[in-house]
Amino acid sequence: MMRQLYLALVSFAAVLGANAQMDSVLTLISKIDFQPSHELHDGNQILLMGYSSTIGGSLNLPSPTLEFKENDSIQLDMWNLSQGPPHTIHLHGLDVDQENDGVPALSFSVAHDDTGSYMFKAPHPGTYLYHCHETSVLHVQAGMYGVIIVRPNSTDTMTWDNGYSFHSERTWLMSEIDTNWHHDTIINHTYDSTAMTHLVLDYRLQHFLINGKSEHQLVGNVELFASLGEQVYLRLANIGNYGNRMILPSVLNAQQVSSDGRPLPNTVLSDTIEILPGERYGVLLDCDAHFQGTGVVEYFNLNTGQVENTQNIAVTVDGYVGISEYLEEPKMFPNPATNQLMIALPESIQEMASVTIENMLGRRVLEQKISDKPIIIAPLVSGNYIVRIRSKGREWNRKLIIQ
Amino acid sequence: MKALLIFVLLCPAIVNAAIVNESLYILKDSIVVSSGEKLPYLTYNASTSFTGTNARIVLSPGDVLDLWVHNMDASEHHFEIRGTTPSESILSGDSIHIIHTFLENGIHVFHDPLNYPNQASLGLGGMIVVRDHSYPSFYWNIKEHKRGQNDTVLLGGAVDWAHYSPDFFTINGKSNPYINQDSNARVTGIVGDEIYIYVTNTGQSIHPLHFHGYHVEVRASTRNPNHVGRMKDSQGIYPAEGVVLRLIPDKEGEYPVHDHNLVTTTGANVYPLGLFTTILIAP
DSSP, X not given: OHHHHHHHHHHHHHHHHHHHTOSEEEEEEEEEOSXXXXXXXXSOEEOOEEEESSSSSOOOSSOOOEEEETTOEXXXXXXXXXXXXXXOOEEETSOOOGGGSOOTTTSOOBOTTOEEEEEEEOOSOEEEEEEOOTTHHHHHHTTOEEEEEEEOSSOTTBSSTTSOBOSEEEEEEEEEEOGGGGSHHHHTOOOOXXXXXXXXXXXXXXXXXXXXXXXXXGTTTSOEEEEETOEEEEEEEEOSSSEEEEEOOXXXXXXXXXXXXXXXXXXXXXXXXXXXXXXXXXXXXXXOSOEEEEEEEEEEOTTTOOEEEXXXXXXXXXXXSOHHHHHTSOEEXXXXXXXXXXXXXXXXXOTTOEEEEEETTSOEEEXXXXXXXXXXXXXXXXXXXXXXXXXXXXXXXXXXXXX | OHHHHHHHHHHHHHHTOOEEEEEEEEEEEEEEOTTSOEEEEEEEXXXXXXXXXXXXXXXXXXXXXXXXXXXXXSSOEEEEEXXXXXXXXXXXXXXXXXXXXXXXXEEEEEEOOTTTTHHHHTTOEEEEEEOSOOSOEEEEEEEEEOTTHHHHHHTTOOOOGGGOOOOEEEETTBOTTTGGGOTTTSOEEETTOOEEEEEEEOSSXXXXXXXXXXXXXXXXXXXXXXXXTOEESEEEEXXXXXXXXXXXXXXXXXXEEEESSGGGGOBTTEESOSSEEEEEEEO
């Protein structure tokens, strides 16, 4: 009895010690629905497996989005209330060590009514996934997945330090549902620890989702409303078994700037973005004209290449970026320019402001601190340039024509 | 003068160049898939003995490949190095001779383009690797199979590719757990190693590979050369594509690599089989 009490105290002290060094400690509860509650666009409701931050209540699809700061030390606890099989959390793309990788045979799994802790750092700002890796073909389809966002230390409105600034962001996670895989005999399946293999059904999906919604459910849930001049950062991820092809209106000037939590060495200006299972893309939108229409996500079969479904996302660019934000913006003139360029900064962002000018190949041709003196651009050849103005962790990009 | 300039530019490659004599034999037999059943299969073999793994040709930049392809099967086949040499017919019992100089590092896919993709789907597809390094290198020839379909092709029947739904998934002709027993496929190394993985997809499905534990750098892609330099943990390999990946492991451990179309981690509806292997890195 004394020994058990001693062990309990030592364990408690160890947990406290570990927590004391953690920047972030959070808990997910893995559980199942006992009553179908996730409503599909056709009105039918299905059972889910999933993660939740609360014991009560029904599960959501996807599971909660987790947010961390760059280089945070994180303790992610999981309490398994599955009533049956063990579960894990695989931190997809975070490159954690083997012990915390969430693969049952190589890491650890958490049995029903037990708990486990994943300790890791998140060194690269970006978009990641988490999902169960126990019988993953079943448990991921059952709903055990969500998005992880790692933000840079400097500000929440930049892709990464010295990266791209944005006014707002959207996270769209694509997946699919085959309702036959959500039957009670699968979601509430008993656990046989001696079973080395599992028989699965043919995958014949009927529902194509964005953030757990499809068709008319997307209205009010998955839409893009933006103001003229607004820069929007899209975080796109695919946890399904089909490929996704997102086609955005050209007025959004979509630019792929990152993938899988890393900056792209060469950004891609394209209205079409292909996202395969497990991939993530960061796409910067620059809304430069009023617009009302739709973007689409095509779901294509990886075996045949054929598009089997298309989901429509309402896109509206209306109004202007707020006046207060406008007053905080740097002003650049004249444009077009010939020999000199002036950049006027509001007082609040004058300190440590700098400017770089890049040609259309992305090559830096000028870099200097901003002062009240004109910037000499006479040596630059005529043509189009991108001017990047940086101050206090924010960045403003402007097109410049030199004549 | 121009010819002299070209000669000077090519000199560094030519210094180490060699004429490499290779032969490939088209042979028909079968492979045993993960359910234990036999699948009729054809491969390009390095000798007249059948193996379920297509022969691999490794060259140095500047090497001249002097290649004979012999058709030991009872049916006509074709041979093509995609994007490099034209498709050539090889009648049963006949041979063709190809001479080609490979100047640059990279990867090339060879296959049988006759009635594409029917003949290639029987297994006839492999890789030519051109590299100027001796770093640890591993080779993944990814493919998927549909039960009964190979018999249909061999009997001259029509295949409904619009509804293709494969049920077996292999690397170098093997499924999990046998992939890790293939020393050419199973990536091993130590922390800090520079490791290269040469990947071809000789099947018809797109295979999105996910790496646990590490990001890999795309060093070459025959389909998307503009993707070179990307750091990825999930990399799609498209049909008939060749990709070169570089891994520099920063920590020890055993980490899975698998297709993230999770249906491919099954075999005949049984989990876990299919496209799943692990990387093993020692301290």
